[in-house]
Amino acid sequence: MTHSLDAVAGRVYRRGEPGYEQARTDAVWNARTPARYPAVIVAAATEEDVVTAVNYAREQGLPVSVRSGGHSWYGIQLREGALLIDLSFMNKMDIDPHRRTAAVESGVVGTDLHHAVRAHGLFFPVGHGPDVGVAGFLLGGGYGWNSRQYGPACFSILAVDVVTATGERLHCDEDQHRDFLWAARGGGHGQFAVVTRFHLRLREQPGAILRSTQVYPARRAGEVARWMMTLGPSLDQRVEFVAMVTRPPLPGYPEAAMTVSATAFADSELEGRRLLAGFERSPLAGQELLHVRCDQTNLDELGAEVDRETPKGLRYVCDNIWTHAAAGQITPLIQQAADTMPNPECQVFWYFWGRDHTPPHAAWSSQAPWYYAVYGIGPDPDLDAAHDAWVARSIRAAAPLSSGTQFADADLAGRFDAPLQAAALAEMTRLRARHDPAGVFCGYPGGEGRP
Ligand SMILES: Cc1cc2nc3c(=O)[nH]c(=O)nc-3n(C[C@H](O)[C@H](O)[C@H](O)COP(=O)(O)OP(=O)(O)OC[C@H]3O[C@@H](n4cnc5c(N)ncnc54)[C@H](O)[C@@H]3O)c2cc1C
Numbered sequence: 001m002t003h004s005l006d007a008v009a010g011r012v013y014r015r016g017e018p019g020y021e022q023a024r025t026d027a028v029w030n031a032r033t034p035a036r037y038p039a040v041i042v043a044a045a046t047e048e049d050v051v052t053a054v055n056y057a058r059e060q061g062l063p064v065s066v067r068s069g070g071h072s073w074y075g076i077q078l079r080e081g082a083l084l085i086d087l088s089f090m091n092k093m094d095i096d097p098h099r100r101t102a103a104v105e106s107g108v109v110g111t112d113l114h115h116a117v118r119a120h121g122l123f124f125p126v127g128h129g130p131d132v133g134v135a136g137f138l139l140g141g142g143y144g145w146n147s148r149q150y151g152p153a154c155f156s157i158l159a160v161d162v163v164t165a166t167g168e169r170l171h172c173d174e175d176q177h178r179d180f181l182w183a184a185r186g187g188g189h190g191q192f193a194v195v196t197r198f199h200l201r202l203r204e205q206p207g208a209i210l211r212s213t214q215v216y217p218a219r220r221a222g223e224v225a226r227w228m229m230t231l232g233p234s235l236d237q238r239v240e241f242v243a244m245v246t247r248p249p250l251p252g253y254p255e256a257a258m259t260v261s262a263t264a265f266a267d268s269e270l271e272g273r274r275l276l277a278g279f280e281r282s283p284l285a286g287q288e289l290l291h292v293r294c295d296q297t298n299l300d301e302l303g304a305e306v307d308r309e310t311p312k313g314l315r316y317v318c319d320n321i322w323t324h325a326a327a328g329q330i331t332p333l334i335q336q337a338a339d340t341m342p343n344p345e346c347q348v349f350w351y352f353w354g355r356d357h358t359p360p361h362a363a364w365s366s367q368a369p370w371y372y373a374v375y376g377i378g379p380d381p382d383l384d385a386a387h388d389a390w391v392a393r394s395i396r397a398a399a400p401l402s403s404g405t406q407f408a409d410a411d412l413a414g415r416f417d418a419p420l421q422a423a424a425l426a427e428m429t430r431l432r433a434r435h436d437p438a439g440v441f442c443g444y445p446g447g448e449g450r451p
Contacts, residue, residue, distance in 0.1 A: 069133015186364025
């Protein structure tokens, strides 16, 4: 049977036709839109549209790429000559407060899921950026709000609905079609199906969210990171502990500074204060540019802060490692990255993940206590080369300390390490060969023979 895109209820944009370039650039959140051009973009309105698009692409020999929230920093959804399925218009949610589950279409973004479940007194560890797509976030592992307690968000996937390489619609859970569930739980951007819907386990809304923040001059970044490495392991799992060298939230302070914050997801305000007590006893007390103690907050305020730090419309490049490194090895590199930052809008990011989490049936496998990432950020294309060089230099210097990279913040092409452990990567390859032998879906960027 020959398939045509005429049956698509959503929109179809072919290269060279009106609307195509807008649809192409809209598919990437980062203003550094890659110069890669899909042959056709299908903005799906229904699961049936996804089936039609996959069948058409297979027949025409067009590799399939997928866009959900469009937040991949590297715009990996844009593949040369591919058929891009845009799921961002498929954003229905169905919350079951009694079972504490949500069925979420792949076009849903984190803030909308948060608001929908909060209305029922429930919680999901959505990504820090409010508009990050739930789909790419979950597939990449998902390090969201309060994820230290619940594990990466992909652990909360109960089931997925997918469209396979043959255009079949499957519901995949622990009992049936488990390979697709395994891959969706942290297998990243090399899926061998389109996930159209996630079935998620929800948690109870925390009774109180409290945040404390300390800001130090950037020249102290290494010192602060060293203190964090001493303190981190003693903090409760419900405390999120992160530092960032960038322009601080201090009016009239134009330089970069090290902002370190601890956010507690507690049962009550009193308990939150107790969880943050260790953080308040900083050995660097007296040297802060700012110290805000135990402010009550919520995910909307926290998300707005992330939006201020990483606004849409700027040009981003980033890279990262997970690491087990000792303080003496990594903190001089953090200081060096801070000292050589091209402009104060850039970021050096240092994040405590902590203990090993026991994965369920999941591809997710990279584990290390600390996460180090650098982001070149600016409005001006003329800065791109300096940002690229700084990011590459900073991460190359840390390469010997890497325990693996993270899907979310890396361009996997030419990468010196992997986002999954070797056994999980080998399993992804084996499952791809089994479920997508003809190579209908684009695999990992730069991997498995795809553009
Ligand atoms: C401002 C900002 C903040 C961020 N904060 C966090 C954070 O706190 N924690 C974190 O872990 N990450 C974070 N990220 C990274 C983010 O999780 C990843 O970029 C993720 O891929 C975004 O999901 P998306 O649906 O928007 O991605 P998209 O760009 O739409 O998709 C990325 C890739 O995922 C695959 N994919 C997406 N949807 C599907 C699908 N339905 N079926 C099959 N494959 C699919 C495709 O290969 C696609 O190319 C952040 C990114 C940004 C830009």
